[in-house]
Amino acid sequence: SSELTQDPAVSVALGQTVRITCQGDSLRSYSASWYQQMPGQAPRLVIYLKDYRPSGIPDRFSGSGSGNTASLTITGAQAEDEADYFCNSRDSSGNHVVFGGGTKLTVL
Amino acid sequence: QVQLVQSGSEVKKPGASVKVSCKASGYTFTGYEIHWLRQAPGQGLEWMGWINTYSGATNYAPRFQDRVSMTRDTSINTAYIDLNTLTSDDTAVYYCAREISSSTDAFHVWGQGTVVAVSS
Numbered sequence: 001s002s003e004l005t006q007d008p009a010v011s012v013a014l015g016q017t018v019r020i021t022c023q024g025d026s027l028r029s030y031s032a033s034w035y036q037q038m039p040g041q042a043p044r045l046v047i048y049l050k051d052y053r054p055s056g057i058p059d060r061f062s063g064s065g066s067g068n069t070a071s072l073t074i075t076g077a078q079a080e081d082e083a084d085y086f087c088n089s090r091d092s093s094g095n096h097v098v099f100g101g102g103t104k105l106t107v108l
Numbered sequence: 109q110v111q112l113v114q115s116g117s118e119v120k121k122p123g124a125s126v127k128v129s130c131k132a133s134g135y136t137f138t139g140y141e142i143h144w145l146r147q148a149p150g151q152g153l154e155w156m157g158w159i160n161t162y163s164g165a166t167n168y169a170p171r172f173q174d175r176v177s178m179t180r181d182t183s184i185n186t187a188y189i190d191l192n193t194l195t196s197d198d199t200a201v202y203y204c205a206r207e208i209s210s211s212t213d214a215f216h217v218w219g220q221g222t223v224v225a226v227s228s
Binding site for chain 1: 143152153154155167169170203208212213214215216218219220221
C-alpha cells in the first residue's frame with residue numbers, strides 16, 4: 001500500500017474546475033509533485049514543489065497544499081486533460097520517494 | 109535537447125536477471141541523479157531508487173534493496189539498472205528519469221520506457 005493516498009477516479013464536466021487530492025503524513029514535511037500520464041506514454045510533470053509549473057504546462061494547472069494534503073486543480077478542464085494523474089513526495093522516513101496510487105480523470 | 113534514451117524490450121524467464129540502460133544527452137550527465145521507476149500493467153508508478161551519477165552512490169527503495177543494482181558509465185553518459193531473481197510480478201515498463209533540478213523529487217525528463225516481460 002502507498003504512503004500517499006489518491007481517489008481512484010474523478011470526473012469533471014468540460015470547462016469546469018476539478019481538484020485532485022493526495023493525502024499522506026509525509027506531506028506535512030515534504031512538498032508534492034504531480035504528473036499527467038496519457039495511455040501508452042511516459043508521465044509528464046505538471047506541478048512541482050507544491051505549486052510550481054514547468055515551462056510549457058498550461059496555467060489552468062495549479063497546485064496547493066496544506067497539512068497532510070496536496071492538491072492539483074485544473075481550472076476549466078479540457079477534453080485533452082482526460083488522463084491519469086499521480087502525485088509523489090517523500091516517504092515518512094524522508095529517505096525515499098513514494099507515489100500515490102493515481103487518479104483517473106474523466107472529462108464529461 | 110535534453111533526452112534519455114533507454115534500451116529495448118526484454119523477455120526473461122523467472123529467476124533470470126535483466127539489465128536496462130539509459131543514455132543521457134543534452135546536459136551534463138554528472139550534474140543530476142538518475143532515478144529508476146517502473147509501472148506494472150494497469151498499475152501506478154513505483155520508485156525503485158537513484159544513482160548519483162557523479163559519485164556512484166545509490167539509494168534503493170527498501171523492497172528492491174536485495175536484488176537491484178544501479179550503476180553508471182560516465183564515459184558514455186549512460187546509467188544502468190540490474191534487477192535479479194525476476195518473477196512475473198516484475199513484468200512492467202521500466203523508466204529512467206531526471207529531476208527538473210536537484211533534490212526536488214520532480215521528474216521532468218523521462219526515458220521512453222523499456223518493457224520487461226517475465227514469463228516461463
